[in-house]
Amino acid sequence: xxxxxxxxxxxxxxxxxxxxxxxxxxxxxxxxxxxxxxxxxxxxxxxxxxxxxxxxxxxxxxxxxxxxxxxxxxxxxxxxxxxxxxxxxxxxxxxxxxxxxxxxxxxxxxxxxxxxxxxxxxxxxxxxxxxxxxxxxxxxxxxxxxxxxxxxxxxxxxxxxxxxxxxxxxxxxxxxxxxxxxxxxxxxxxxxxxxxxxxxxxxxxxxxxxxxxxxxxxxxxxxxxxxxxxxxxxxxxxxxxxxxxxxxxxxxxxxxxxxxxxxxxxxxxxxxxxxxxxxxxxxxxxxxxxxxxxxxxxxxxxxxxxxxxxxxxxxxxxxxxxxxxxxxxxxxxxxxxxxxxxxxxxxxxxxxxxxxxxxxxxxxxxxxxxxxxxxxxxxxxxxxxxxxxxxxxxxxxxxxxxxxxxxxxxxxxxxxxxxxxxxxxxxxxxxxxxxxxxxxxxxxxxxxxxxxxxxxxxxxxxxxxxxxxxxxxxxxxxxxxxxxxxxxxxxxxxxxxxxxxxxxxxxxxxxxxxxxxx
Numbered sequence: 001x002x003x004x005x006x007x008x009x010x011x012x013x014x015x016x017x018x019x020x021x022x023x024x025x026x027x028x029x030x031x032x033x034x035x036x037x038x039x040x041x042x043x044x045x046x047x048x049x050x051x052x053x054x055x056x057x058x059x060x061x062x063x064x065x066x067x068x069x070x071x072x073x074x075x076x077x078x079x080x081x082x083x084x085x086x087x088x089x090x091x092x093x094x095x096x097x098x099x100x101x102x103x104x105x106x107x108x109x110x111x112x113x114x115x116x117x118x119x120x121x122x123x124x125x126x127x128x129x130x131x132x133x134x135x136x137x138x139x140x141x142x143x144x145x146x147x148x149x150x151x152x153x154x155x156x157x158x159x160x161x162x163x164x165x166x167x168x169x170x171x172x173x174x175x176x177x178x179x180x181x182x183x184x185x186x187x188x189x190x191x192x193x194x195x196x197x198x199x200x201x202x203x204x205x206x207x208x209x210x211x212x213x214x215x216x217x218x219x220x221x222x223x224x225x226x227x228x229x230x231x232x233x234x235x236x237x238x239x240x241x242x243x244x245x246x247x248x249x250x251x252x253x254x255x256x257x258x259x260x261x262x263x264x265x266x267x268x269x270x271x272x273x274x275x276x277x278x279x280x281x282x283x284x285x286x287x288x289x290x291x292x293x294x295x296x297x298x299x300x301x302x303x304x305x306x307x308x309x310x311x312x313x314x315x316x317x318x319x320x321x322x323x324x325x326x327x328x329x330x331x332x333x334x335x336x337x338x339x340x341x342x343x344x345x346x347x348x349x350x351x352x353x354x355x356x357x358x359x360x361x362x363x364x365x366x367x368x369x370x371x372x373x374x375x376x377x378x379x380x381x382x383x384x385x386x387x388x389x390x391x392x393x394x395x396x397x398x399x400x401x402x403x404x405x406x407x408x409x410x411x412x413x414x415x416x417x418x419x420x421x422x423x424x425x426x427x428x429x430x431x432x433x434x435x436x437x438x439x440x441x442x443x444x445x446x447x448x449x450x451x452x453x454x455x456x457x458x459x460x461x462x463x464x465x466x467x468x469x470x471x472x473x474x475x476x477x478x479x480x481x482x483x484x485x486x487x488x489x490x491x492x493x494x495x496x497x498x499x500x501x502x503x504x505x506x507x508x509x510x511x512x513x514x515x516x517x518x
Contacts, residue, residue, distance in 0.1 A: 026238035043074035046146030054079035091118030098123035110134030260417025261293040319364035363388035413442035454486035464491035
């Protein structure tokens with residue numbers, strides 16, 4: 001078939017081509033569009049039956065699996081906000097998100113039973129709002145959600161939206177909550193087809209998307225969701241492995257994926273005979289973002305895969321740039337030109353626009369889109385100059401309008417493509433009685449890009465050393481997810497602060513970095 005005779009959109013495809021493959025699960029089992037939609041409909045009916053109304057929130061704590069995607073589309077068709085939680089978080093962290101978002105339902109997976117139970121209890125999620133894939137004590141089985149509520153679509157259908165938690169630079173993550181559109185969920189948003197069009201991806205056309213990263217990542221979920229709406233089969237990986245990825249590309253004739261530079265490094269580390277034995281000729285566009293990619297790594301991937309490697313720089317809040325492999329070779333190190341409809345400007349500290357070649361803070365805007373950080377108007381306003389906003393990145397535009405980034409966000413640590421916010425870690429360590437002052441920042445790591453370093457001023461009378469390090473790390477393990485734990489701790493008699501108490505974190509960070517430029 002061609003796109004002129006096929007109607008795209010998840011529910012339209014399920015109606016017209018119910019046997020079409022939608023998802024290949026981590027174990028290889030195939031789920032058709034008809035089956036995926038039937039499950040999403042059941043979940044949506046069930047959520048409405050337990051009282052969720054338009055604008056309410058459902059939180060999902062599940063691994064990469066078809067049930068997680070069904071939960072996502074249940075919310076998307078019934079006017080709900082859906083929060084997909086990082087499953088590396090521990091109970092109190094998940095409880096914070098449940099409480100802060102105002103969740104009315106919690107859909108978990110038995111793999112995370114202990115965390116789910118602790119979080120639901122702390123946040124006060126009622127028994128009638130707890131559902132699990134598999135068995136979790138005190139949770140109803142997910143199959144019961146919507147059972148006995150009839151068949152077909154839910155009674156109330158209007159477009160829902162992801163609610164994304166981002167930018168925890170004030171010590172806790174904040175939810176980005178966009179106004180609901182009120183649109184028909186059967187109609188694929190123009191923004192989705194437009195966004196995929198940036199990468200040359202249209203409906204159907206035998207496209208197959210490979211998802212090798214956790215679906216709790218904003219971009220990962222976005223790429224999978226749009227792929228399914230456009231009739232692209234999605235192949236899910238539960239745990240990413242470089243050779244497994246190559247094998248799946250060959251087996252399923254994968255055309256596109258979303259990746260991070262750490263995965264490139266792991267692929268390039270495979271022996272030559274392993275890299276060469278798989279047929280990768282189906283690849284059309286392999287998209288990466290989320291973290292700076294070292295120039296040499298990018299060049300080696302382009303040498304191996306050809307110009308299908310495409311990079312973008314973007315924000316959950318909206319706007320961004322893109323550059324394909326051919327253009328990157330002309331403009332090495334650039335993150336590209338603004339997307340159609342996106343505005344990128346570099347401003348000085350007074351909000352004045354800087355000319356080409358001059359370094360300042362990068363600001364952006366996506367059309368007339370607006371957003372606000374949930375329950376944090378002050379943070380929203382601080383990120384804006386007029387109708388532009390910034391992530392705090394520093395860079396410049398060249399004479400052709402290509403953006404180059406010179407420095408990472410002031411404090412944000414990006415390790416393996418995952419955003420880690422030092423203020424949250426500092427806040428937990430600072431309350432330990434043997435800590436007088438603390439600073440947390442990223443230092444270079446050859447594989448992950450950055451790893452977490454803590455520099456601590458011991459409390460008066462406390463001796464620094466290995467014993468203190470072991471005690472502090474043991475304490476941190478009870479308060480923070482594993483990926484947020486410092487990998488090393490150094491000690492200073494006094495941390496550098498100005499008379500007003502502002503920490504000169506760059507003075508601490510810079511000695512660990514050979515250069516401040518990316």
